Amino acid sequence: MTDTPFKRRLAVVVSGLCAFLMLVPVAAHADPDTDEQGIDSALSEAIDDYIEAEDALNTAEARQDDLNDSIKDTKDSIETLTSEVNDFAVAAYLNGGIPSTMSVLAVGDPTSAIDGLSTLSYLGDQSGAKLQELIDAQVTLEAEELALEDEIQAAADALADIRDARDAAAAAIAADGTGSSPGPQGGNARVPDAAPRNTDGSWPYESCSVPDPTTGGCITARTDHALKQAIMAGFDRYTKCYRSAEDGGEHPRGRACDFSVDVGGFVGYATGESKTYGDNLAYWFVQHADLLGVKYVIWFNEIWEPAAGGWRYYPGCGGGSPSCDHTDHVHLSML
Numbered sequence: 001m002t003d004t005p006f007k008r009r010l011a012v013v014v015s016g017l018c019a020f021l022m023l024v025p026v027a028a029h030a031d032p033d034t035d036e037q038g039i040d041s042a043l044s045e046a047i048d049d050y051i052e053a054e055d056a057l058n059t060a061e062a063r064q065d066d067l068n069d070s071i072k073d074t075k076d077s078i079e080t081l082t083s084e085v086n087d088f089a090v091a092a093y094l095n096g097g098i099p100s101t102m103s104v105l106a107v108g109d110p111t112s113a114i115d116g117l118s119t120l121s122y123l124g125d126q127s128g129a130k131l132q133e134l135i136d137a138q139v140t141l142e143a144e145e146l147a148l149e150d151e152i153q154a155a156a157d158a159l160a161d162i163r164d165a166r167d168a169a170a171a172a173i174a175a176d177g178t179g180s181s182p183g184p185q186g187g188n189a190r191v192p193d194a195a196p197r198n199t200d201g202s203w204p205y206e207s208c209s210v211p212d213p214t215t216g217g218c219i220t221a222r223t224d225h226a227l228k229q230a231i232m233a234g235f236d237r238y239t240k241c242y243r244s245a246e247d248g249g250e251h252p253r254g255r256a257c258d259f260s261v262d263v264g265g266f267v268g269y270a271t272g273e274s275k276t277y278g279d280n281l282a283y284w285f286v287q288h289a290d291l292l293g294v295k296y297v298i299w300f301n302e303i304w305e306p307a308a309g310g311w312r313y314y315p316g317c318g319g320g321s322p323s324c325d326h327t328d329h330v331h332l333s334m335l
Helices: 005-027 032-094 098-106 110-176 221-232 272-287
Strands: 256-260 294-299 302-305 310-313 329-334
Touching: 032 110, 032 221, 110 221, 221 256, 221 272, 221 329, 272 294, 272 329
Parallel strands: none
Antiparallel strands: 256 329, 294 302, 294 329, 302 310
Protein backbone atom coordinates (compact mmCIF):
# COMPACT_ATOMS: atom_id res chain seq x y z
CA MET A 1 0.00 0.00 0.00
CA THR A 2 1.35 3.41 -1.01
CA ASP A 3 2.62 5.70 1.74
CA THR A 4 0.43 8.77 2.29
CA PRO A 5 0.37 11.70 4.77
CA PHE A 6 -2.69 10.05 6.35
CA LYS A 7 -0.75 6.84 6.98
CA ARG A 8 2.16 8.73 8.44
CA ARG A 9 -0.17 10.51 10.89
CA LEU A 10 -1.74 7.16 11.75
CA ALA A 11 1.69 5.67 12.42
CA VAL A 12 2.50 8.51 14.82
CA VAL A 13 -0.75 7.97 16.73
CA VAL A 14 -0.22 4.21 16.96
CA SER A 15 3.34 4.79 18.22
CA GLY A 16 1.93 7.06 20.93
CA LEU A 17 -0.56 4.36 21.85
CA CYS A 18 2.22 1.81 22.31
CA ALA A 19 4.12 4.19 24.55
CA PHE A 20 0.99 4.82 26.61
CA LEU A 21 0.23 1.14 27.08
CA MET A 22 3.74 0.72 28.50
CA LEU A 23 3.16 3.63 30.91
CA VAL A 24 -0.03 2.54 32.68
CA PRO A 25 1.14 -0.68 34.39
CA VAL A 26 4.40 0.95 35.50
CA ALA A 27 2.52 3.83 37.13
CA ALA A 28 0.59 1.41 39.36
CA HIS A 29 3.73 0.74 41.43
CA ALA A 30 5.07 4.28 41.63
CA ASP A 31 5.02 6.75 44.50
CA PRO A 32 1.36 7.82 45.16
CA ASP A 33 1.92 11.46 44.20
CA THR A 34 3.96 10.51 41.15
CA ASP A 35 1.41 7.81 40.38
CA GLU A 36 -1.49 10.26 40.29
CA GLN A 37 0.43 12.69 38.11
CA GLY A 38 1.47 9.88 35.78
CA ILE A 39 -2.06 8.50 35.44
CA ASP A 40 -3.56 11.95 34.89
CA SER A 41 -0.91 12.72 32.30
CA ALA A 42 -1.47 9.38 30.61
CA LEU A 43 -5.21 10.01 30.41
CA SER A 44 -4.67 13.49 28.98
CA GLU A 45 -2.30 12.11 26.35
CA ALA A 46 -4.65 9.21 25.58
CA ILE A 47 -7.55 11.62 25.06
CA ASP A 48 -5.40 13.77 22.76
CA ASP A 49 -4.32 10.69 20.80
CA TYR A 50 -7.94 9.57 20.54
CA ILE A 51 -9.07 12.95 19.23
CA GLU A 52 -6.24 12.96 16.67
CA ALA A 53 -7.06 9.43 15.53
CA GLU A 54 -10.76 10.26 15.36
CA ASP A 55 -10.02 13.35 13.25
CA ALA A 56 -7.86 11.24 10.92
CA LEU A 57 -10.65 8.70 10.50
CA ASN A 58 -13.24 11.43 9.92
CA THR A 59 -11.00 13.05 7.30
CA ALA A 60 -10.55 9.74 5.49
CA GLU A 61 -14.29 9.03 5.60
CA ALA A 62 -15.05 12.52 4.28
CA ARG A 63 -12.58 11.87 1.45
CA GLN A 64 -14.36 8.59 0.79
CA ASP A 65 -17.71 10.41 0.53
CA ASP A 66 -16.20 12.91 -1.94
CA LEU A 67 -14.67 10.06 -3.91
CA ASN A 68 -17.98 8.21 -4.09
CA ASP A 69 -19.62 11.40 -5.36
CA SER A 70 -16.90 11.77 -8.02
CA ILE A 71 -17.34 8.14 -9.10
CA LYS A 72 -21.11 8.61 -9.37
CA ASP A 73 -20.71 11.82 -11.39
CA THR A 74 -18.19 10.12 -13.68
CA LYS A 75 -20.49 7.15 -14.23
CA ASP A 76 -23.38 9.49 -15.01
CA SER A 77 -21.22 11.36 -17.54
CA ILE A 78 -20.12 8.07 -19.13
CA GLU A 79 -23.73 6.99 -19.44
CA THR A 80 -24.76 10.30 -21.02
CA LEU A 81 -21.82 10.42 -23.43
CA THR A 82 -22.24 6.76 -24.37
CA SER A 83 -25.83 7.53 -25.32
CA GLU A 84 -24.68 10.49 -27.43
CA VAL A 85 -22.01 8.44 -29.20
CA ASN A 86 -24.54 5.68 -29.89
CA ASP A 87 -26.98 8.23 -31.31
CA PHE A 88 -24.23 9.57 -33.51
CA ALA A 89 -23.42 6.08 -34.79
CA VAL A 90 -27.10 5.27 -35.47
CA ALA A 91 -27.60 8.55 -37.34
CA ALA A 92 -24.52 7.90 -39.47
CA TYR A 93 -25.71 4.38 -40.25
CA LEU A 94 -29.27 5.44 -41.17
CA ASN A 95 -27.92 8.17 -43.42
CA GLY A 96 -25.76 5.72 -45.29
CA GLY A 97 -22.56 6.59 -43.53
CA ILE A 98 -19.56 8.02 -45.40
CA PRO A 99 -20.42 6.47 -48.83
CA SER A 100 -23.58 8.61 -49.11
CA THR A 101 -21.40 11.69 -49.14
CA MET A 102 -20.52 11.05 -52.78
CA SER A 103 -23.94 12.32 -53.72
CA VAL A 104 -23.26 15.45 -51.69
CA LEU A 105 -20.02 16.05 -53.55
CA ALA A 106 -21.84 15.70 -56.89
CA VAL A 107 -24.39 18.36 -56.10
CA GLY A 108 -23.82 21.82 -54.65
CA ASP A 109 -20.58 23.30 -53.36
CA PRO A 110 -17.98 20.51 -52.86
CA THR A 111 -15.94 22.64 -50.46
CA SER A 112 -18.94 23.13 -48.16
CA ALA A 113 -19.75 19.43 -48.30
CA ILE A 114 -16.20 18.44 -47.35
CA ASP A 115 -16.23 20.93 -44.45
CA GLY A 116 -19.47 19.45 -43.20
CA LEU A 117 -18.18 15.90 -43.36
CA SER A 118 -14.96 16.89 -41.61
CA THR A 119 -16.98 18.47 -38.82
CA LEU A 120 -19.07 15.30 -38.37
CA SER A 121 -15.96 13.14 -38.30
CA TYR A 122 -14.29 15.48 -35.78
CA LEU A 123 -17.33 15.42 -33.49
CA GLY A 124 -17.39 11.64 -33.58
CA ASP A 125 -13.71 11.39 -32.78
CA GLN A 126 -13.99 13.91 -29.94
CA SER A 127 -16.94 12.09 -28.39
CA GLY A 128 -15.05 8.82 -28.52
CA ALA A 129 -11.95 10.38 -27.00
CA LYS A 130 -13.97 12.00 -24.22
CA LEU A 131 -15.71 8.72 -23.49
CA GLN A 132 -12.37 6.94 -23.18
CA GLU A 133 -11.10 9.70 -20.89
CA LEU A 134 -14.07 9.26 -18.60
CA ILE A 135 -13.68 5.49 -18.54
CA ASP A 136 -10.00 5.87 -17.61
CA ALA A 137 -10.96 8.35 -14.88
CA GLN A 138 -13.48 5.89 -13.46
CA VAL A 139 -10.87 3.12 -13.30
CA THR A 140 -8.47 5.48 -11.48
CA LEU A 141 -11.12 6.61 -9.00
CA GLU A 142 -12.20 3.05 -8.23
CA ALA A 143 -8.58 2.03 -7.63
CA GLU A 144 -8.20 4.98 -5.24
CA GLU A 145 -11.42 3.95 -3.52
CA LEU A 146 -10.06 0.47 -2.82
CA ALA A 147 -6.83 1.90 -1.37
CA LEU A 148 -8.82 4.32 0.76
CA GLU A 149 -10.95 1.51 2.15
CA ASP A 150 -7.77 -0.14 3.44
CA GLU A 151 -6.66 3.10 5.09
CA ILE A 152 -10.06 3.65 6.69
CA GLN A 153 -10.07 0.11 8.12
CA ALA A 154 -6.56 0.64 9.52
CA ALA A 155 -7.64 3.97 11.03
CA ALA A 156 -10.76 2.41 12.56
CA ASP A 157 -8.70 -0.41 14.10
CA ALA A 158 -6.19 2.09 15.51
CA LEU A 159 -9.03 4.22 16.89
CA ALA A 160 -10.50 1.20 18.68
CA ASP A 161 -7.12 0.40 20.25
CA ILE A 162 -6.65 4.00 21.36
CA ARG A 163 -10.18 4.08 22.79
CA ASP A 164 -9.35 1.01 24.86
CA ALA A 165 -6.15 2.67 26.11
CA ARG A 166 -8.02 5.87 26.94
CA ASP A 167 -10.67 3.95 28.87
CA ALA A 168 -7.98 1.98 30.71
CA ALA A 169 -6.42 5.25 31.90
CA ALA A 170 -9.82 6.50 33.09
CA ALA A 171 -10.40 3.21 34.92
CA ALA A 172 -6.99 3.54 36.58
CA ILE A 173 -7.99 6.96 37.93
CA ALA A 174 -11.32 5.60 39.20
CA ALA A 175 -9.56 2.71 40.93
CA ASP A 176 -6.96 5.02 42.48
CA GLY A 177 -9.65 7.18 44.07
CA THR A 178 -7.37 10.13 44.78
CA GLY A 179 -8.28 12.43 41.91
CA SER A 180 -8.21 16.09 42.86
CA SER A 181 -9.25 17.90 39.71
CA PRO A 182 -11.32 21.05 40.33
CA GLY A 183 -13.54 19.90 37.49
CA PRO A 184 -14.47 21.91 34.42
CA GLN A 185 -16.09 25.26 35.07
CA GLY A 186 -18.97 27.10 33.47
CA GLY A 187 -20.37 24.23 31.44
CA ASN A 188 -17.14 23.82 29.46
CA ALA A 189 -16.80 20.11 30.15
CA ARG A 190 -16.05 17.63 27.42
CA VAL A 191 -19.09 16.23 25.61
CA PRO A 192 -19.17 12.47 26.31
CA ASP A 193 -19.16 9.72 23.71
CA ALA A 194 -22.64 8.29 23.26
CA ALA A 195 -23.35 4.98 24.94
CA PRO A 196 -24.39 2.17 22.54
CA ARG A 197 -28.10 1.79 21.75
CA ASN A 198 -30.15 -0.83 19.93
CA THR A 199 -30.79 -0.26 16.23
CA ASP A 200 -34.29 1.02 17.07
CA GLY A 201 -32.83 3.63 19.44
CA SER A 202 -33.79 1.85 22.67
CA TRP A 203 -31.35 0.99 25.45
CA PRO A 204 -30.23 -2.66 25.55
CA TYR A 205 -30.66 -4.63 28.76
CA GLU A 206 -27.37 -4.96 30.62
CA SER A 207 -26.47 -7.12 33.59
CA CYS A 208 -23.95 -6.40 36.34
CA SER A 209 -21.10 -7.99 34.41
CA VAL A 210 -18.32 -5.39 34.05
CA PRO A 211 -15.65 -5.15 36.79
CA ASP A 212 -16.20 -2.01 38.88
CA PRO A 213 -12.82 -0.25 39.16
CA THR A 214 -14.00 1.65 42.25
CA THR A 215 -14.96 -1.30 44.46
CA GLY A 216 -13.98 -4.61 42.89
CA GLY A 217 -17.68 -5.43 42.49
CA CYS A 218 -19.56 -5.25 39.22
CA ILE A 219 -21.40 -2.63 37.19
CA THR A 220 -23.19 -2.58 33.85
CA ALA A 221 -21.37 -1.60 30.68
CA ARG A 222 -23.45 1.61 30.49
CA THR A 223 -22.56 2.57 34.07
CA ASP A 224 -18.91 1.83 33.33
CA HIS A 225 -19.13 4.04 30.26
CA ALA A 226 -20.68 6.94 32.21
CA LEU A 227 -18.07 6.62 34.99
CA LYS A 228 -15.16 6.77 32.55
CA GLN A 229 -16.69 9.56 30.51
CA ALA A 230 -17.16 11.65 33.66
CA ILE A 231 -13.50 11.14 34.57
CA MET A 232 -12.44 12.09 31.05
CA ALA A 233 -14.51 15.26 31.39
CA GLY A 234 -12.51 16.19 34.51
CA PHE A 235 -14.72 14.85 37.33
CA ASP A 236 -12.16 12.52 38.88
CA ARG A 237 -12.70 12.75 42.62
CA TYR A 238 -13.37 9.81 44.94
CA THR A 239 -16.17 7.58 43.59
CA LYS A 240 -17.87 4.38 44.66
CA CYS A 241 -20.32 2.41 42.53
CA TYR A 242 -21.24 -1.16 43.45
CA ARG A 243 -22.63 -1.74 46.95
CA SER A 244 -23.92 -5.23 47.76
CA ALA A 245 -25.16 -4.55 51.32
CA GLU A 246 -27.82 -2.07 50.26
CA ASP A 247 -31.42 -3.27 50.21
CA GLY A 248 -32.95 -2.40 46.86
CA GLY A 249 -31.82 0.55 44.78
CA GLU A 250 -29.52 0.62 41.80
CA HIS A 251 -26.11 0.05 43.44
CA PRO A 252 -26.45 -3.76 43.90
CA ARG A 253 -27.48 -4.05 40.24
CA GLY A 254 -24.41 -2.15 39.12
CA ARG A 255 -26.47 0.74 37.82
CA ALA A 256 -25.40 3.52 40.17
CA CYS A 257 -22.34 5.44 41.33
CA ASP A 258 -21.79 7.97 44.11
CA PHE A 259 -19.39 10.75 43.10
CA SER A 260 -17.85 12.49 46.10
CA VAL A 261 -17.50 16.25 45.70
CA ASP A 262 -14.48 16.29 48.00
CA VAL A 263 -11.00 14.93 47.43
CA GLY A 264 -10.29 11.52 48.93
CA GLY A 265 -13.69 10.51 50.24
CA PHE A 266 -17.13 11.52 51.48
CA VAL A 267 -16.21 14.35 53.83
CA GLY A 268 -19.49 16.02 54.73
CA TYR A 269 -21.87 18.84 53.83
CA ALA A 270 -20.42 20.49 50.73
CA THR A 271 -19.62 24.19 50.70
CA GLY A 272 -17.59 26.54 48.56
CA GLU A 273 -15.47 24.85 45.90
CA SER A 274 -16.86 21.39 46.73
CA LYS A 275 -20.43 22.60 46.24
CA THR A 276 -19.46 24.16 42.90
CA TYR A 277 -17.85 20.90 41.82
CA GLY A 278 -21.05 19.01 42.67
CA ASP A 279 -23.22 21.56 40.88
CA ASN A 280 -21.12 21.25 37.74
CA LEU A 281 -21.07 17.45 37.87
CA ALA A 282 -24.84 17.16 38.40
CA TYR A 283 -25.42 19.64 35.57
CA TRP A 284 -23.10 17.64 33.30
CA PHE A 285 -25.00 14.39 33.89
CA VAL A 286 -28.33 16.12 33.24
CA GLN A 287 -27.03 17.93 30.17
CA HIS A 288 -25.82 14.67 28.62
CA ALA A 289 -28.44 12.29 30.01
CA ASP A 290 -29.61 11.22 26.57
CA LEU A 291 -26.09 10.40 25.41
CA LEU A 292 -25.20 8.43 28.53
CA GLY A 293 -28.50 6.73 29.41
CA VAL A 294 -29.11 8.50 32.74
CA LYS A 295 -32.14 7.36 34.75
CA TYR A 296 -31.91 9.97 37.50
CA VAL A 297 -29.49 12.23 39.38
CA ILE A 298 -29.66 13.18 43.08
CA TRP A 299 -27.79 16.16 44.49
CA PHE A 300 -28.32 18.49 47.44
CA ASN A 301 -31.84 17.37 48.42
CA GLU A 302 -33.02 17.45 44.82
CA ILE A 303 -33.62 14.70 42.28
CA TRP A 304 -33.67 15.04 38.50
CA GLU A 305 -35.69 12.61 36.43
CA PRO A 306 -36.51 13.04 32.73
CA ALA A 307 -39.97 11.52 33.20
CA ALA A 308 -40.75 13.95 36.04
CA GLY A 309 -39.89 16.99 33.96
CA GLY A 310 -36.66 17.98 35.70
CA TRP A 311 -35.55 18.80 39.23
CA ARG A 312 -37.79 18.41 42.28
CA TYR A 313 -37.34 18.19 46.04
CA TYR A 314 -35.74 15.02 47.43
CA PRO A 315 -36.40 14.43 51.14
CA GLY A 316 -33.52 12.03 51.81
CA CYS A 317 -33.90 9.43 54.54
CA GLY A 318 -34.33 11.74 57.53
CA GLY A 319 -31.84 12.90 60.11
CA GLY A 320 -30.20 15.43 57.85
CA SER A 321 -27.06 13.40 57.22
CA PRO A 322 -24.98 14.41 54.19
CA SER A 323 -25.15 10.85 52.92
CA CYS A 324 -28.95 10.65 53.02
CA ASP A 325 -29.50 14.18 51.78
CA HIS A 326 -26.84 13.76 49.09
CA THR A 327 -25.08 16.94 50.13
CA ASP A 328 -21.64 15.32 50.05
CA HIS A 329 -21.94 13.40 46.78
CA VAL A 330 -23.75 13.31 43.44
CA HIS A 331 -25.72 10.11 42.95
CA LEU A 332 -26.05 8.79 39.40
CA SER A 333 -28.46 6.02 38.40
CA MET A 334 -28.44 4.53 34.93
CA LEU A 335 -31.09 3.01 32.70
